Amino acid sequence: MSGGLDMSEERASAPAHDDNGIAIRVRGLRTSFGPQVVHENLDLDVYKGEILGVVGGSGTGKSVLMRAIIGLQQPDEGEISVFGQSTIGQVDEDVLALRKRWGVLFQGGALFSTLTVAENIEVPLREFYPQIGPELRDEIAAYKIRMTGLPPEAGPKFPSELSGGMKKRAGLARALAIDPDLLFLDEPTAGLDPIGAASFDEQTRQLQQTLGLTVFLITHDLDTLYAICDRVAVLADKKVIAVGTIDELLATEHPWIQEYFNGPRGRAATSSRGAGGKADNGAGDGAGKTEKARAGKDEG
Numbered sequence: 001m002s003g004g005l006d007m008s009e010e011r012a013s014a015p016a017h018d019d020n021g022i023a024i025r026v027r028g029l030r031t032s033f034g035p036q037v038v039h040e041n042l043d044l045d046v047y048k049g050e051i052l053g054v055v056g057g058s059g060t061g062k063s064v065l066m067r068a069i070i071g072l073q074q075p076d077e078g079e080i081s082v083f084g085q086s087t088i089g090q091v092d093e094d095v096l097a098l099r100k101r102w103g104v105l106f107q108g109g110a111l112f113s114t115l116t117v118a119e120n121i122e123v124p125l126r127e128f129y130p131q132i133g134p135e136l137r138d139e140i141a142a143y144k145i146r147m148t149g150l151p152p153e154a155g156p157k158f159p160s161e162l163s164g165g166m167k168k169r170a171g172l173a174r175a176l177a178i179d180p181d182l183l184f185l186d187e188p189t190a191g192l193d194p195i196g197a198a199s200f201d202e203q204t205r206q207l208q209q210t211l212g213l214t215v216f217l218i219t220h221d222l223d224t225l226y227a228i229c230d231r232v233a234v235l236a237d238k239k240v241i242a243v244g245t246i247d248e249l250l251a252t253e254h255p256w257i258q259e260y261f262n263g264p265r266g267r268a269a270t271s272s273r274g275a276g277g278k279a280d281n282g283a284g285d286g287a288g289k290t291e292k293a294r295a296g297k298d299e300g
């Protein structure tokens with residue numbers, strides 16, 4: 001187990017709910033804010049071990065969907081289960097074991113500004129594993145810092161002393177602090193320069209493969225979709241209108257999907273890779289390809 005902490009024993013004793021290769025199952029989800037209905041009858045399956053890209057226009061409810069899955073947004077209707085266990089209407093103790101199985105990188109990183117990078121990473125350790133002493137906590141934080149490509153000197157720095165890319169990596173390190181099985185990333189490459197974004201994508205793919213993670217990745221970044229996502233779910237009209245590989249999505253008629261993947265930016269991302277579909281899932285030159293695709297177009 002990474003980070004010198006064996007959390008697997010505790011998990012092994014937890015009830016075995018996992019089945020059918022499904023990490024997240026959402027059925028008939030309805031969420032709303034007052035009169036504004038964000039999701040209506042939304043269904044989605046996320047397979048274990050995949051990187052699922054979640055796309056959709058601004059305000060279509062990608063972040064709200066993520067928040068509903070992790071229990072931060074109470075749905076009006078529907079069912080959500082993670083590794084076979086419902087996340088809705090459960091008492092805290094019931095969801096605690098489940099919450100230990102996921103890590104979240106919120107939009108913008110959401111680091112605590114008054115804590116150092118190392119202290120930020122230690123927050124979930126303190127919360128979920130209070131029995132861990134300070135020395136081991138520091139050791140785990142240092143390991144996660146290295147794991148996410150940050151220099152060791154980043155540990156004692158405060159978020160305000162970090163570049164945007166370093167903040168994202170620090171957020172990723174915190175999301176990985178308790179060795180999750182499931183990683184939620186909300187627009188992880190937003191605001192990064194093309195090289196930094198490609199490098200972050202590559203890091204995500206490598207970590208996902210090494211640690212066997214399932215990744216729910218919200219993004220507007222076409223290059224990320226092509227470079228590292230196994231499948232893509234498209235949110236529109238209050239639901240998931242399509243989910244599949246990029247090739248499968250391209251075969252659908254939906255105007256938003258066609259506009260998204262065949263618009264100028266979609267064509268640029270595709271042409272840099274030759275054909276449509278996921279460009280490179282390996283740890284090889286995926287970042288290089290992503291970088292090329294990003295070159296010559298604005299950050300969006």
Ligand SMILES: Nc1ncnc2c1ncn2[C@@H]1O[C@H](COP(=O)(O)OP(=O)(O)OP(=O)(O)O)[C@@H](O)[C@H]1O
Pocket residue numbers: 033038056057058059060061062063064065
């Ligand atoms: N706490 C809240 N209170 C009221 N409305 C909210 C709240 N959170 C989200 N919304 C609304 O729900 C809708 C979906 O928001 P969400 O943040 O999920 O969109 P998104 O698809 O992630 O957008 P973007 O791509 O711009 O980040 C928006 O209209 C937003 O204003």
